[in-house]
Amino acid sequence: MSVLGRYLKKHIEALVKDVGIEAACELTGKSKATLGRYYSDYPEHADRFMPVDAVAALEEAASYPHVTSALAELKGITLNFDQTRRNSPRQGGINADVIALSQRFAMLMAEYNQSIEDGVISANEAKRLLKETLAIQKVLIDMKLHLEDETT
Template sequence: MTIRPYGIIETYGDVSLTEAAIEDQCGALDVNGYLKKHTEALVKDVGIEAACKLTGKSKATLGRYYSMDDDHSDRFMPVDAVAALEAAASYPHVTAALAELRGVSVSGEEMTRRNSKGGINSDVITLSQRFAMLMAEYNLSIDDGVISINEAKRLLRETLELQKILVEMKLHLEEEAG
């Protein structure tokens, strides 16, 4: 998506996105970078080798989907590939990013239920992944030297997700301790 002067950025069917609308929704005009970072997080969550098998794409092709290089700025992962990877991932990275851009959030209830059977080891893995997501979000937010209100809200959501995982972890530890 390229920002054009004076308003409309892209038109999708009946929906036109403007600079103001995007800034209101995500607190930044770099929608491409935001989506590419979440695409990269998705591929790394699944693992590059597994991602290649699940999508039928090469490592180079997957890399182009999240490359910030100008040559690949207009390349994004197809929806079917995102769906295949998110089915295998611990978190729906791209879906959550798209929801965030729209101003809604993805519930973590299913993820919590899925991990509640895994015990403490599963909790530690999930905790480290969510912490990495928090740090990635922080890095993206502080890039311009200022954390906007919308960026602070996203950081708060990530922090709340970490808190939920810690509660699950506490429950598993109490269960194991008897």
């Protein structure tokens, strides 16, 4: 399987797990087995990918647009992800964002230090590092939105 295929399948898996397998089955009308094939890395499922309408339905219910974000990253595009609704006030401000960013970065560095201690980053350690990296990305997006609010 290509690197691109594995990358997309990992994000499809994250999307399904974010929504929950039962809810994903209900939202897409697909069985657990079918959804599993969409993110399976077995050679016999290498050419099976989730249809776009199923991705859209799951991303509507998910906490984060995992597949859309992955596709954007592959093209070098930055998405502006805002969990809040248009007319809801944003909590905190730029100072709160800087504090949150500092805390998240410290957590990432602590996780990295622990992960690299034996000279090898395991799959579980990589997942924890990815989780922290995504948390930093969300804080940076909040910071960007606060800065945009201040310039308008």
